[in-house]
Amino acid sequence: MNPAKMNQLFDTLRAACIRQFGFNPRRITAEMRYVGTEGHGKDLLHIFRAAGSHSQMALKNTYVTLREQHGEKPHWTEAEKAHFKNTDAEIDAEIEAKHAELEYIRHCPLYQDHRAQLLSHYKDWPDYQADGPNPREAARTLIQTLADARDARLADFAEHLHTNDPEQLAHLLLSPCHLEIEAVRAADNVTGKT
Numbered sequence: 241m242n243p244a245k246m247n248q249l250f251d252t253l254r255a256a257c258i259r260q261f262g263f264n265p266r267r268i269t270a271e272m273r274y275v276g277t278e279g280h281g282k283d284l285l286h287i288f289r290a291a292g293s294h295s296q297m298a299l300k301n302t303y304v305t306l307r308e309q310h311g312e313k314p315h316w317t318e319a320e321k322a323h324f325k326n327t328d329a330e331i332d333a334e335i336e337a338k339h340a341e342l343e344y345i346r347h348c349p350l351y352q353d354h355r356a357q358l359l360s361h362y363k364d365w366p367d368y369q370a371d372g373p374n375p376r377e378a379a380r381t382l383i384q385t386l387a388d389a390r391d392a393r394l395a396d397f398a399e400h401l402h403t404n405d406p407e408q409l410a411h412l413l414l415s416p417c418h419l420e421i422e423a424v425r426a427a428d429n430v431t432g433k434t
Contacts, residue, residue, distance in 0.1 A: 246274060249286055249299065256304040257297075263324040266331055271324075272297065293320055344400060346416040350393040354382060358414060364421050375417065379410035 241249075253272065257263035275287040278298070286299040295315035296307040306316045326334070345351050351358075359365045361375040372378060383406045386394040398404050401412055 241274070249274065252302055253286075253288060253297070253299050253304065256299065256302055257324070260304055261306070261321065261324070263321075264326055264328065264331065266328065267324045267326065290320075295320060341401065341412075342415055342419075345397075345412060346419075348393075348397055348400070350386075350391075350397045351413060351416060353393065354413075355416075357382070359417055359420060362417060362421055364425065366424065375414055376410060379414050380406060383409050383413065 250269065250272075254265040254268045257268050258265060271291050272288045273291055275289050275296070278285045278287055284300070288297045288299065289295070293315065298305045298307060306321075308314065308316045356367070358375065358379060360367050360369045361372050361378040362368060373381070383394065387406065394409075397413070398409060401409070403409060403412075
């Protein structure tokens with residue numbers, strides 16, 4: 241689909257979500273992804289999915305339907321609807337909190353001590369080690385090894401981020417890696433490397 245048509249669809253989706261549900265248009269822009277169409281002719285639906293939860297919306301002309309049940313899993317919980325209704329100030333505060341969290345992770349001893357090891361599992365990293373596990377598996381293994389050893393850095397990391405869930409800790413520990421890889425890609429684009 242061409243960009244102008246996509247922009248028009250998102251404009252229609254934002255307007256309908258504001259009118260029907262009181263959703264903040266910034267949330268729609270930031271979190272909804274276009275999936276494609278269903279049906280034909282006058283029954284044509286444009287389907288959008290939330291990036292984080294996979295909850296779906298169906299847009300027909302200027303009317304939006306929230307698909308509250310998709311398959312076996314319920315979607316569009318009251319908490320998710322409230323999330324999409326956040327004010328601009330609440331969204332800004334959330335963004336600032338995420339930024340502060342990322343800055344903490346980038347500079348914490350746990351990440352700094354294992355940075356090279358974590359980055360080496362990314363194919364786009366200059367020191368990539370092809371024979372190892374993928375980044376997520378490597379981070380999970382590292383978290384489990386450190387947890388078994390009762391590592392003080394991991395304990396501080398978990399306490400600061402308010403979670404002891406190994407999956408969540410692995411995800412958080414990898415978050416600065418993506419920024420570093422993007423910086424390498426940007427530098428390669430400037431210097432002409434590909």
